[in-house]
Amino acid sequence: MGKLLIVGTVAFDAIESPFGKTDKILGGAGTFIGLAASKFEVDLGLVSVVGDDFPQAYLDILTNKNINIDGVEIVKGGKTFFWSGRYHNDMNTRDTLVTELNTLADFNPKVPDAYADAEIVMLGNLHPGIQLSVIHQMKKRPKLIILDTMNFWMDNSLEELLTVIKEIDVITINDEEARQLTNEYSLVKAAEKIHRMGPKYVVIKKGEHGALLFHDKHIFFAPALPLEEVFDPTGAGDTFAGGFAGYLAATAHISFENMKNAVIHGSNLASFCVEKFGTERMQTVSQQEIEKRLHQFKTLTQFNIELP
Amino acid sequence: MGKLLIVGTVAFDAIESPFGKTDKILGGAGTFIGLAASKFEVDLGLVSVVGDDFPQAYLDILTNKNINIDGVEIVKGGKTFFWSGRYHNDMNTRDTLVTELNTLADFNPKVPDAYADAEIVMLGNLHPGIQLSVIHQMKKRPKLIILDTMNFWMDNSLEELLTVIKEIDVITINDEEARQLTNEYSLVKAAEKIHRMGPKYVVIKKGEHGALLFHDKHIFFAPALPLEEVFDPTGAGDTFAGGFAGYLAATAHISFENMKNAVIHGSNLASFCVEKFGTERMQTVSQQEIEKRLHQFKTLTQFNIELP
Numbered sequence: 001m002g003k004l005l006i007v008g009t010v011a012f013d014a015i016e017s018p019f020g021k022t023d024k025i026l027g028g029a030g031t032f033i034g035l036a037a038s039k040f041e042v043d044l045g046l047v048s049v050v051g052d053d054f055p056q057a058y059l060d061i062l063t064n065k066n067i068n069i070d071g072v073e074i075v076k077g078g079k080t081f082f083w084s085g086r087y088h089n090d091m092n093t094r095d096t097l098v099t100e101l102n103t104l105a106d107f108n109p110k111v112p113d114a115y116a117d118a119e120i121v122m123l124g125n126l127h128p129g130i131q132l133s134v135i136h137q138m139k140k141r142p143k144l145i146i147l148d149t150m151n152f153w154m155d156n157s158l159e160e161l162l163t164v165i166k167e168i169d170v171i172t173i174n175d176e177e178a179r180q181l182t183n184e185y186s187l188v189k190a191a192e193k194i195h196r197m198g199p200k201y202v203v204i205k206k207g208e209h210g211a212l213l214f215h216d217k218h219i220f221f222a223p224a225l226p227l228e229e230v231f232d233p234t235g236a237g238d239t240f241a242g243g244f245a246g247y248l249a250a251t252a253h254i255s256f257e258n259m260k261n262a263v264i265h266g267s268n269l270a271s272f273c274v275e276k277f278g279t280e281r282m283q284t285v286s287q288q289e290i291e292k293r294l295h296q297f298k299t300l301t302q303f304n305i306e307l308p
Numbered sequence: 309m310g311k312l313l314i315v316g317t318v319a320f321d322a323i324e325s326p327f328g329k330t331d332k333i334l335g336g337a338g339t340f341i342g343l344a345a346s347k348f349e350v351d352l353g354l355v356s357v358v359g360d361d362f363p364q365a366y367l368d369i370l371t372n373k374n375i376n377i378d379g380v381e382i383v384k385g386g387k388t389f390f391w392s393g394r395y396h397n398d399m400n401t402r403d404t405l406v407t408e409l410n411t412l413a414d415f416n417p418k419v420p421d422a423y424a425d426a427e428i429v430m431l432g433n434l435h436p437g438i439q440l441s442v443i444h445q446m447k448k449r450p451k452l453i454i455l456d457t458m459n460f461w462m463d464n465s466l467e468e469l470l471t472v473i474k475e476i477d478v479i480t481i482n483d484e485e486a487r488q489l490t491n492e493y494s495l496v497k498a499a500e501k502i503h504r505m506g507p508k509y510v511v512i513k514k515g516e517h518g519a520l521l522f523h524d525k526h527i528f529f530a531p532a533l534p535l536e537e538v539f540d541p542t543g544a545g546d547t548f549a550g551g552f553a554g555y556l557a558a559t560a561h562i563s564f565e566n567m568k569n570a571v572i573h574g575s576n577l578a579s580f581c582v583e584k585f586g587t588e589r590m591q592t593v594s595q596q597e598i599e600k601r602l603h604q605f606k607t608l609t610q611f612n613i614e615l616p
Binding site for chain 2: 089090091185186187188189206209210212218219220221223226227228229230257260261264265291294295298299300301302303304305307308
């Protein structure tokens with residue numbers, strides 16, 4: 001069983017959308033990545049930080065999915081990271097209403113010894129300095145380091161971000177962020193520039209328009225499953241990354257061909273994530289439902305043109 | 309050899325883009341549809357109208373591709389339809405600078421006898437009354453009637469548009485137009501509503517984000533080929549429709565499975581169309597280049613997940 005180390009936020013989210021409104025619910029990139037990766041046969045360790053206001057019931061949700069939380073620090077007297085946002089009618093754009101860093105502000109990640117030899121490391125969206133610190137704590141170079149990031153770090157910590165990007169193998173980033181990072185409108189050109197920054201594999205996430213995987217001159221595309229209703233997009237990108245990393249850790253085979261499958265598995269899991277608020281759907285989705293929807297992905301994309 | 313009747317504008321276009329500017333060049337939906345369909349083994353007839361200002365050299369471009377232009381009326385003393393537009397930096401949005409209907413204003417299409425028994429009819433974007441008149445001139449119900457339209461007719465001739473939509477089998481429409489026509493944001497729901505208006509097959513074009521084919525509960529998706537540079541998107545949607553119709557006419561087999569292939573062929577040809585101004589690339593592209601790029605479409609979309 002492959003070992004996957006995940007670093008990412010465990011948080012409270014409060015979400016408003018045209019479909020309703022939530023109180024503070026379980027959220028955070030590390031949470032969504034972990035829940036998605038737990039759908040595969042893999043030894044999962046999570047590194048994160050919360051305050052002692054964080055309910056045991058939420059931690060139990062993670063441990064019940066066999067996610068090892070020895071690396072989740074609980075800060076006494078501290079408050080857990082809180083994010084609140086409101087989605088517009090098109091569900092593609094959102095306003096951030098509240099960001100309270102709380103314990104995240106001084107987060108100093110500690111990789112448990114048992115996971116310092118993980119074959120795959122998935123660095124969720126965090127300050128690039130934190131991401132770099134995790135890489136440096138690994139006993140040996142992991143077979144694959146995957147990094148997710150966002151425009152906030154390009155605006156505020158570009159130099160550190162470029163330093164960590166140099167160290168990794170796969171970057172997952174959305175289309176607008178890829179354009180911002182490279183100053184190229186064409187995603188093909190943007191991916192080429194990002195290759196030259198370090199990562200051998202570039203995954204560009206386009207939300208409802210799917211995801212592109214670039215490697216050398218090769219490109220693979222996975223659509224998002226067309227849905228009747230998108231209820232809450234929060235965590236979809238992290239769920240995609242978690243499915244991608246979890247599948248690769250479970251199959252223990254690093255190649256462009258296997259990453260195609262990983263991208264499909266990630267897109268498949270993300271299609272469930274958006275069906276309910278927060279992590280609700282990811283907690284309940286069954287292996288049977290996941291498999292059924294993989295069949296839908298095949299119908300959706302596979303064709304039969306004979307070529308010489 | 310299947311017979312395909314195409315109805316659509318033959319026009320002058322003048323295009324401005326970040327890459328440059330053209331004088332009046334060959335354009336029009338009928339032109340792009342015809343050039344794309346001519347890549348397949350099919351007996352092509354075009355119904356359209358031009359003024360006597362239209363150069364013989366432009367007509368020769370069509371006849372050289374074995375497009376029968378007996379149905380292209382040349383109005384003495386009339387001027388050819390002229391459209392001019394300017395693309396913005398993202399190449400996804402454009403402003404119309406000039407629309408001179410000229411001879412198109414009084415266009416009364418006449419289907420040549422030799423094409424009144426065509427198995428497939430492709431109705432390019434035109435006034436729905438003109439599209440309906442063509443359907444009524446057919447000797448017997450064609451095996452397949454495909455219709456392309458746009459928001460302009462929804463705004464100005466909705467009732468006539470709904471009348472012609474009731475008569476057809478396949479509609480091709482872009483995502484924003486599908487939303488406008490149905491008042492549904494979700495394209496899955498929009499396609500269901502359009503099904504209920506008449507068409508058994510609904511193709512929703514999303515430009516650089518690909519195209520969706522809906523039939524009953526089945527969905528197929530074809531991405532646009534990611535390109536380093538999009539030079540001029542003019543005619544890409546018509547080229548897509550022409551490739552779709554041409555492939556179906558050549559293979560003479562109407563099914564969801566075969567339409568998947570048709571959607572891929574349409575997307576493939578559209579990827580060439582945008583590489584140069586106007587029809588330039590569609591005039592020169594070779595069968596070898598087309599085939600090579602079909603291989604790229606396979607690499608781009610086909611994966612290998614074993615499912616029970």
